Amino acid sequence: MVCWSVLANKDGEQITEILSAITNNNSSQTSGATGSIAPNSSVTLDFSITTAESWDGKNQPKNVIVNCINGEFITGFEYSNLTLTTVGGSYLSEAVIYFSDSTNGDDGIRLTAGVANESSGTGIFNSDGILDLTDTGNVDIVSLQNNQFNIQFYEIIDDAVDAIDARFTNGTLTVWGVDLVATDSCQFVAGKTGTDLSVEYTIDSTGFYRIGDSLEFDLAINNNGGIAATNVVLANTLSTKLQFTEMSCDDGTNTTDVADIAMMGVQDIAANSSLQCVLNASIVSAGQIINSVTVTADNDSDTGNNFASLAIGGAVAIIPVNNLFALVLLVFGLLFFARKRILSLIPI
Incomplete structure (x- = not known):
């Protein structure tokens, strides 16, 4: 089923087959993969998960x-209700799911479920059974010694550089082959570990603060999950008692503009790793200092631990004594009240 909205002229070569090779040179693919190989396993990717x-x-x-x-070999594909939605003027026929060994070379196989659908919109596609690679004139995909296969989503004709052209939003794609297993880091497989971000907020010093003092706050954003956290954003709230100086993270993100830290995008955070950031500011007024941060990501499975705040006493307001006369009066007053207190304690 296809719901289309836009049809326009395109420059570039469209793919004409559901399963196709980039080149006719399959020498690296075919080592050990002569003839048809009977599959003994499969992995199902579910795009309703991610x-x-x-x-x-x-x-x-x-x-x-x-x-x-x-695994060893990929021998075929089967898909059910695979839902593809294009963005802008991109065609359904341009979205490719590319399967290859870990080098991402040109000897893999392109799966183009929307082949010949040169229109924009949403399409739902079904293979109506297993599409065997050798039956379609291709050869099985062979892994290297690391037994890893890569999957890449790309556009055969790129309508908008550095922008999303299409999304696979629902349905399943089953990959058939020999000794295939899903990796723990796959975000499209049910039951695999997802992303879980948490955040810690600390300060490198405590004690007595004065107006004008420089403070350094440390933020640690932890990815406790088994896949990379994508489109990570730090939403910082800075105390009005502070003047922002700089914020930098160990992924190379850096800014000296206070407006940037309200919604600061950072690099993806790899599975089971952390991003370390430092926020520098100086005290401009007395009173308690409260900073906070909220971290978000496209694929965070638990948002209950995404917020952290830090409160410190801040600077103490000191009233200056500007002349000797005022100082004398202050001392005299203290002595007077101290004398009354002492006399009140002496029995008559």
Whole structure:
């Protein structure tokens, strides 16, 4: 089923087959893969768990490239209610799911479920059974010694550079082959560990503070899950008692503009790792200082631990004594009240 909205002229070569090779040179694929191989296993990718975005042309930096499957051979594919939605003027026929060994080379197989649908909108596609690679004139995909397969989502014709052209939003895609297993880091497989971000907020010093003092706050954003956290944003709230100086993170993110830290995007945080950030500011007025941060990501499975705040006493307001006469009066007053207190304690 296809719901289309836009039809326009395109420059570039469209793919004409559901399963296709990039080149006719399959020498690296075919080592040990002569003839048809009977599959003994499968891995099912479920795009209702996580949406897969199709960005730019092959091997571009923003493309989603994942190691979801390990094993010996990939021999075929089967998909049910695979739902693809394009963005802007991109065509359904341009979104490619590319399967290869871990090198991301040109000897893999392109799966183009929307082949010949040169229109924009939403399409729902079914294979009506297993599409065997050798039956379609292709050869089985062979892994290297690391037994890893990569999956890359890309556009055969890129309508918008550095922008999303399409999304796989629902349905399942089953990959058939020999000794195939899903990796623990695959965000499209049910039951695998997801992303779980948590945040810690600390300060490097405590004690007595004065107006004008410089403070350094430390933020640790932890990814406790088994896959990378994507589109991570830090939403910082800075105390009005502070003047912002700089915020920097160990992924290279840096700013000296206080407006940036309200919604500061950082790099993806790898599975089971942390991002360390430092916020520098100076005290401009007396009173309690309270800072806070909320961290978000596209694929965070638990948002209950995404907020942290830090409160410190801040600077003490000191009233200056500007002349000797006032100082004398202050001392005299203290002595007077101290004398009355002493006399009140002496029995008559």
